[in-house]
Amino acid sequence: MKHLNTFDNLLHRYKGLLFSLCRHFSRRGTTVEDLLQEASVALWRDRERLLSLQRGPKQAALVWKIARNAIIDDLRRNKISYPIPEDYEETSDDHSMVQELRDRIAMLDEPDHTIVVMQMEGYSYEEIAAHLDMTEKNVSVRLVRVKEKLRKSMVGENKQNR
Numbered sequence: 136m137k138h139l140n141t142f143d144n145l146l147h148r149y150k151g152l153l154f155s156l157c158r159h160f161s162r163r164g165t166t167v168e169d170l171l172q173e174a175s176v177a178l179w180r181d182r183e184r185l186l187s188l189q190r191g192p193k194q195a196a197l198v199w200k201i202a203r204n205a206i207i208d209d210l211r212r213n214k215i216s217y218p219i220p221e222d223y224e225e226t227s228d229d230h231s232m233v234q235e236l237r238d239r240i241a242m243l244d245e246p247d248h249t250i251v252v253m254q255m256e257g258y259s260y261e262e263i264a265a266h267l268d269m270t271e272k273n274v275s276v277r278l279v280r281v282k283e284k285l286r287k288s289m290v291g292e293n294k295q296n297r
Contacts, residue, residue, distance in 0.1 A: 141186055142178075142179065142182050142186070145178070145182075145185060145186065145194075145198070146175060146178070148190065149195060149198045152195065152198065152199060152202075152258075153171060153174055153175075153198070153202055154167065154171070155256065155257050156170075156174070156199065156202055156203060156206065156256065157170035157171050157174060157202075157206065159256055160206045160207075160210060169209075170206050170209065173205045173206060173208075173209040174201075174202035174205050174206055176205070177201050177202060177204070177205030178198060178201055178202060178205075181197075181201050184197070185197060185198065185201070191265070192261045192262055192264065192265030192266075193265050195262050195265065196262055196265040196266035199258070199262070199266065200266070232289070235289070236285065236289065239285055239288065239289070240252070240285070243281065246267050246269070246277070247277055247281045249263075249266070249267060250263055250267065250274055250277055250278055250281065251278065251281055251282075253266065254278055260274045260275055260278075
């Protein structure tokens with residue numbers, strides 16, 4: 136019974152992190168509740184390891200990693216695809232710019248890619264640092280440099296296309 140109470144406390148402690156992670160992935164056609172359930176089951180399976188860690192950034196990073204992997208596995212198993220309407224025309228430059236930015240982020244080297252993705256998903260510098268085994272200052276510096284690099288490449292390309 137002690138494990139159940141302790142595990143409930145763990146879920147309660149990280150409910151915001153879990154909810155934001157599930158909400159992010161729910162845009163792909165699965166409900167937040169379904170993803171929360173998958174994440175919770177995965178966390179339950181690995182509860183011994185989670186509960187062996189002290190409350191803090193390392194535990195939060197492990198919760199994030201386990202939940203994220205469970206959600207991705209579930210989405211892969213239950214892949215839902217939606218047909219593109221026949222009258223759909225992508226004419227907005229905004230969509231292409233967003234896609235270009237996503238492509239450039241995807242091409243970043245590690246750990247810069249992970250830092251940017253985790254920051255976009257709402258993780259604190261402390262959580263990112265714990266996940267990557269870095270200092271918060273290092274995460275901050277790398278993030279500033281990567282953002283500047285992306286900004287310059289996007290602005291430079293837009294000036295050339297005019």
